[in-house]
Amino acid sequence: MIIMVTQWYPTNKAKKIMELFLKASKDPQPSFIKKWQIFTVPDSERGFKGYNLIMTEKDKGDETLMHITKTFQPFWEIEGFSMRIETLLGIKDVVKVMGRT
DSSP: OEEEEEEEEOGGGHHHHHHHHHHHHHSOOOTTEEEEEEEEEEETTTEEEEEEEEEEOGGGHHHHHHHHHHHHGGGGGSTTOEEEEEEEOOHHHHHHHTTOO
16 A cells, blocks of 8 residues: 655745654654655745655555654644645556456
């Protein structure tokens, strides 16, 4: 299972965001999270846009969503911060959904 978290924040909050990311990265990840990658790009409308790709065990979706929510909770206090959580389907899963094996 892959979960994508997209976040936006103003440029004048980048230092505070980085401090929170560094603090969060020191906490060990649960064993069901296999990989967590973060990418950031400038966003001309909202400052910065970040993408978090989180690979997790398929049967641990609920636990993963709870962990993500707890991880991002401190960011919610930053004015202008917003985020969206999405579950992604790989092409193999799309083929299964379409009834083709």
